[in-house]
Amino acid sequence: MARLDPLIHAPARLQVVTTLSAVSEAEFLTLRTALDVSDSVLSKHISALADAGYVRSRKSVRAGRRTTWIALTPAGRQALREHVAALRELIADVD
Amino acid sequence: MLSNMESMAMAQNPDDPRQAIAAADLASHRLATGLRLPRGFHPALAVAVALQIATAAYGIAAQTLTGLAVALAGVAVFLGVAAIALHRFRQVNGVRVDGLTSQVVMGTGPLVTGVYVCAFGAATWAAFESQWWLVVAAAATGGAGYAMGARQWWRAYQQDPTAHADGVSPRMLALLAALACVGLVVLLVNG
Numbered sequence: 186m187a188r189l190d191p192l193i194h195a196p197a198r199l200q201v202v203t204t205l206s207a208v209s210e211a212e213f214l215t216l217r218t219a220l221d222v223s224d225s226v227l228s229k230h231i232s233a234l235a236d237a238g239y240v241r242s243r244k245s246v247r248a249g250r251r252t253t254w255i256a257l258t259p260a261g262r263q264a265l266r267e268h269v270a271a272l273r274e275l276i277a278d279v280d
Numbered sequence: 281m282l283s284n285m286e287s288m289a290m291a292q293n294p295d296d297p298r299q300a301i302a303a304a305d306l307a308s309h310r311l312a313t314g315l316r317l318p319r320g321f322h323p324a325l326a327v328a329v330a331l332q333i334a335t336a337a338y339g340i341a342a343q344t345l346t347g348l349a350v351a352l353a354g355v356a357v358f359l360g361v362a363a364i365a366l367h368r369f370r371q372v373n374g375v376r377v378d379g380l381t382s383q384v385v386m387g388t389g390p391l392v393t394g395v396y397v398c399a400f401g402a403a404t405w406a407a408f409e410s411q412w413w414l415v416v417a418a419a420a421t422g423g424a425g426y427a428m429g430a431r432q433w434w435r436a437y438q439q440d441p442t443a444h445a446d447g448v449s450p451r452m453l454a455l456l457a458a459l460a461c462v463g464l465v466v467l468l469v470n471g
Contacts, residue, residue: 206445214374273301276297
């Protein structure tokens with residue numbers, strides 16, 4: 186049976202991870218716009234996910250300004266898959 | 281004032297799995313459906329592939345150094361167009377999608393592969409027969425099919441982004457390109 190992952194259980198954190206799973210890599214600004222969240226909130230989520238090895242980030246320069254690119258790691262994708270599977274099992278149990 | 285995500289997060293009960301999955305899916309779909317292909321993406325890809333097929337067919341049929349140079353020039357033009365298109369996609373959207381890279385550069389997918397192989401075969405046969413109008417027709421069909429395959433993939437990606445986002449990474453692509461160059465050198469040396 187799949188297990189719920191406490192790190193991505195919070196809805197906001199789950200949205201960050203799921204949104205990242207839709208692309209291979211996203212700019213911080215793009216992610217912030219897509220999730221409609223403030224810089225500080227997104228930074229906190231990214232830091233927590235990076236500490237767990239679920240995402241990785243790299244700095245880059247675009248049109249003369251520094252940008253940060255964020256990507257889900259294989260461990261992050263696996264964690265998302267298992268967490269979603271656990272959620273679906275819960276739904277199936279309720280139904 | 282709280283942003284959408286912050287207020288949604290507060291309103292959602294983390295113990296309601298249905299709500300959690302729905303909100304997460306909505307967020308990823310919002311990103312995917314907001315992505316745009318650069319202007320002229322499909323026509324440029326179609327022309328580049330058609331040119332690559334036609335030049336390769338000519339090069340194979342000619343079996344001369346000039347023919348090889350023409351074929352390589354066709355490959356270079358195709359790779360150049362693909363690289364510019366993908367770079368512009370990243371610039372416009374602020375994301376990288378390896379599935380798109382695979383689709384554009386490698387032509388993965390049954391429709392693209394099938395049309396490309398048939399068009400390439402027909403163009404090469406026509407070049408050996410010096411039926412140049414047929415070379416052009418086969419190359420144009422191949423280019424159009426390739427672009428149609430890319431369009432089909434794009435629609436599928438926007439419907440289910442997570443299932444289609446994966447593909448060959450830029451690092452793997454560089455490795456494959458290096459291997460292709462080595463293979464070409466080996467062919468030239470042995471030839």
